[in-house]
Amino acid sequence: MELNQQLIENGKTVHWINIDTALKTPEIIDRLIADNLQLNDPVFGKQYEGDLADFFDTEKLGLISPINDELTIIYGCGAALVNLDAKVIYIDVPKNEIQFRSRAGHIFNLGAATTTDPKIQYKRFYFIDWPVLNKHKQQLLASIDIIVDEQRIKAISWMNGTDFRSGLARMSVHAFRARPWFEPGVWGGQWIRENINGLNQEVINYAWSFELIAPENGIIMENEGRLLEVSFDMLLFHNNKAILGKAAERFGYNFPIRFDFLDTMDGDNLSLQCHPSVAYTKEHFGENFTQDETYYILDHHQDAKVYLGFQENINQEEFRTVLENSFKHHNQVNVTDYVQTFDSQKHELFLIPNGTVHSSGKNNLVLEISATPYIFTFKMYDWLRPDLNGKPRPLNIDRAFANLNFERKGQIVSDTLIAKQTVLLQDDDWQIVNLATHPDHFYAVRRFEFDSTIKAHTEGQCHILSLVEGESIIVKTGNSEQEIHYAETFIIPADAVHYELINKGKNRAKVITAFVKEECC
Numbered sequence: 001m002e003l004n005q006q007l008i009e010n011g012k013t014v015h016w017i018n019i020d021t022a023l024k025t026p027e028i029i030d031r032l033i034a035d036n037l038q039l040n041d042p043v044f045g046k047q048y049e050g051d052l053a054d055f056f057d058t059e060k061l062g063l064i065s066p067i068n069d070e071l072t073i074i075y076g077c078g079a080a081l082v083n084l085d086a087k088v089i090y091i092d093v094p095k096n097e098i099q100f101r102s103r104a105g106h107i108f109n110l111g112a113a114t115t116t117d118p119k120i121q122y123k124r125f126y127f128i129d130w131p132v133l134n135k136h137k138q139q140l141l142a143s144i145d146i147i148v149d150e151q152r153i154k155a156i157s158w159m160n161g162t163d164f165r166s167g168l169a170r171m172s173v174h175a176f177r178a179r180p181w182f183e184p185g186v187w188g189g190q191w192i193r194e195n196i197n198g199l200n201q202e203v204i205n206y207a208w209s210f211e212l213i214a215p216e217n218g219i220i221m222e223n224e225g226r227l228l229e230v231s232f233d234m235l236l237f238h239n240n241k242a243i244l245g246k247a248a249e250r251f252g253y254n255f256p257i258r259f260d261f262l263d264t265m266d267g268d269n270l271s272l273q274c275h276p277s278v279a280y281t282k283e284h285f286g287e288n289f290t291q292d293e294t295y296y297i298l299d300h301h302q303d304a305k306v307y308l309g310f311q312e313n314i315n316q317e318e319f320r321t322v323l324e325n326s327f328k329h330h331n332q333v334n335v336t337d338y339v340q341t342f343d344s345q346k347h348e349l350f351l352i353p354n355g356t357v358h359s360s361g362k363n364n365l366v367l368e369i370s371a372t373p374y375i376f377t378f379k380m381y382d383w384l385r386p387d388l389n390g391k392p393r394p395l396n397i398d399r400a401f402a403n404l405n406f407e408r409k410g411q412i413v414s415d416t417l418i419a420k421q422t423v424l425l426q427d428d429d430w431q432i433v434n435l436a437t438h439p440d441h442f443y444a445v446r447r448f449e450f451d452s453t454i455k456a457h458t459e460g461q462c463h464i465l466s467l468v469e470g471e472s473i474i475v476k477t478g479n480s481e482q483e484i485h486y487a488e489t490f491i492i493p494a495d496a497v498h499y500e501l502i503n504k505g506k507n508r509a510k511v512i513t514a515f516v517k518e519e520c521c
Contacts, residue, residue, distance in 0.1 A: 007071065015067045019076035022060035029055055029111035033128050036286075042119070042394050044376070045127035047286030052078050052136040055111045077110060077133065080140055088161075089146040090137070092230045094218035096181040096210070097151050098125065126375060127286075130215070138237040138253065141165070149228045157228045159221070164228075167221050168235055172242035174480040175499060177490045178217035178232055183208045186387050189267030191299060191365045195487065204388070206263055211489035212464060213374055214255030245460040245494025247516040254288070255372055257443050257464050257514050259489045262366040265301065270359045271379040271393070272307065272335060276403045277354050285376060292441050293352040293370040294419070296512060297344045298468055298487065301363035304344040307335065308358050309413030314338055316406050323380050323397050333381050335359075340413055347447070347468070347510070349419035353440035355405035356417065367466060369445060369514050378403065419445070430454045442520035448511040453502045461515040463492040463499075470509030474502040 007014050023029070032055070036048045056078060064082045066072035074082055101107045102118045102125075109121055110129040144161040159167070182192060182199060185207025192206035193199055199206065210216065214236075218229040236255060241248040247256055262270065275291040282288065295306060319338050326333045339357055342350070344364050352358045357380075360366050378400035379393065387393045408417065419435040426432070430450035437445055447468070448454050456463070466489040467473055475482050477496040483504070484490050492499050503509040 013070045015070040015072045017064055017072065017074045019056075019064075019074055019079045019082070022056050022064065022078075022081075023111050024055060024057050026111060026113040033124075036127055037124060043123065043396070044285060044399075045123055046284060047131050048128045049286065050132065052132045053081055055132070056081060078136070080136075087145045088140060088143055089148060090140060090144045090161075091148040091150045092137075092234075093150050094179075094229055094231055095125075095130065095216040096218075134233060137231075137233070141234065141237050147228070147230060149230065151229065157226055159228050164221075164230075165238060168238040169242075171219065171221075171235060172239050172493050173495045174477045175475040175482050175490055175492050175496065176219065177482070177484070177488065178212050178214070179220055179229060180209055180211045180217070180489070182206045183210070184388060186385055186393070187264055187268040187270050187362075189263040189265035189362075189365075191265035192261065192263045205267060207267070209261035209263070209487075211261065211466065212257075212259040212491070214258065214372060215374075242495040243491075243493045244462050244516075245458065246518070246521040247461060247494075250516075250521055251289075256289070256516055257462075258368075258370050258372045258374060259464055259466055259514075260368050260370075260374075261298070261487070262295075262360055262364070262368055264304075264360055264362045264364050264366075265299065266363065268362050268385075269307075269383060270361075271377075271383070272339065272357065272359045272381040273377050273379050274357050274400050274404050275352075275354045275378065276376055276399070280403055281373070281376060287373050287376070289371055289373065289442070290354045291371055291373045291376045292354050292438075293358075293368060294437065294441070294445065295350040295352065295358075295360060295364075296367040296369055296445075296468070297346055297348050297350075297364060298367045299365040300344040300346065304363040305341040305361040306344055306350050306358070306364070307339050307341055307361060308350055308352070308356070308417055309340050310357060310406060310409035311336075311338055311340055312410030314406060314409050316401075316404075320397070320401055323395075326381060326384070327395055327397065330384055332384060335381065340409075342414070342418065349421075349435045349437075349445060351417045351419055351438045351441070353417075353438045355403050356408050357404060367468065367512065369443075369512070371442065421447075442517055443514050444517050445512065445514050448501060448513065449508055450501065450503055451508050453500060455498065455500045456513075457498055458492055458494050458496055458515075459518075460494055461518075461521075462494050463513050463515045465490055465492065465511050465513040468510050468512045470503060470507065470511075471505030473504055473509055473511065476500040476502065 036046045038045045102121045109124045147164045148158040188205030188207030214232045217232045221228045236253045278290045281290040378396035380400045424432045424434045433447040435445040472485045477499045
């Protein structure tokens with residue numbers, strides 16, 4: 001309305017067309033996506049592989065045309081599907097902001113007639129809306145005339161499309177940091193709240209710090225104090241090879257690795273869980289790779305433990321019966337009768353390839369280094385607690401037992417699922433430590449330890465790093481410098497080639513890094 005008024009005051013007669021008028025009916029769209037949405041499952045679906053155009057009536061799209069002598073503005077998701085020679089203004093909203101608006105009841109799913117429960121909306125976002133809208137965004141990127149950050153409706157920031165693409169190109173050869181976001185959870189602790197500045201102190205806890213989950217993070221460009229945030233995937237759509245290097249051939253436009261913090265300090269245990277095999281993930285969810293994880297212990301209290309792998313005498317049928325009875329009758333499970341625990345040790349790396357039973361116990365701060373897929377957690381036991389909204393958390397016992405590896409038990413667990421750490425290279429004031437990952441992990445993990453400076457080479461791979469000990473460091477790539485503080489994550493694109501880390505603190509700095517293994521490209 002304000003834009004319309006401003007245009008009128010400038011002597012423009014404006015004809016507005018909402019592209020939603022060309023959508024297929026909600027009933028037709030519901031039938032179109034029914035197999036992917038899997039309404040019998042409250043959490044999981046399968047990615048829709050079609051295009052945004054599938055949601056529109058071709059005949060109605062063809063009828064849209066400008067009116068002579070009037071400025072015509074076609075707006076809404078899919079406006080660029082109208083075949084006209086017109087300027088393209090792309091309005092971007094980061095996916096975490098979409099979730100906040102969903103919880104406030106302010107938005108609809110693509111083609112939906114009504115709002116609904118945020119968890120149901122999120123499932124449809126993940127499996128339906130975001131895949132088709134991301135594909136559409138990729139197709140449009142080269143032709144965008146204006147990019148707009150719509151988060152603050154009263155303070156719109158925007159950028160010329162040519163300048164925007166130049167900015168993406170510059171980011172693709174220098175260190176950068178995604179904008180993290182933070183979420184409470186039923187098991188959440190207090191470390192993040194107490195150690196990260198600027199967070200809302202009224203929130204009950206912070207269970208997650210999403211440092212780098214590329215499908216949902218944003219990146220920020222700045223000019224003279226003005227900020228423009230766009231979705232992380234814009235970088236990949238612009239030039240995935242510059243970012244991913246050799247790994248682009250395997251992963252395409254999917255960023256392969258994620259870093260996030262799990263905070264159970266003065267909190268509670270995570271659910272007992274496992275993740276699906278690659279084959280199961282492809283068949284049931286439409287993802288090309290699965291959620292192979294590791295837990296890097298950044299901090300902990302003295303009594304903290306990690307649940308990992310089965311006891312030597314595990315009985316598969318008995319374990320399943322106990323879990324199912326607990327779910328039906330609300331019985332407590334003595335988890336350690338079936339699952340091993342290990343004392344947490346700072347800077348230790350626990351390996352969690354798919355199919356491994358695991359959980360972080362309370363009083364840990366875990367840096368979760370993982371393959372990027374991030375919602376495919378099959379909960380088997382959740383300590384009989386409701387979610388923060390007071391409702392039961394869904395369990396996935398059937399899916400878990402279709403994927404659990406019962407050979408990961410007894411001594412095999414300590415031999416193969418706790419990373420062996422060896423020094424690869426060293427000098428007087430630095431060393432590089434390899435933290436050997438499991439053969440199922442497609443990524444390697446190393447740690448730079450240095451008193452003053454250390455130099456590194458990307459070797460054609462994207463490096464994801466986090467300062468895990470020390471006050472702050474300077475990261476240099478080419479003629480660019482950026483300061484990184486404790487527990488912050490940053491990215492070195494493959495095309496940066498060389499980078500240098502400079503310790504700004506009094507004590508030795510430690511930086512963990514992960515990258516795709518050569519043999520996995």
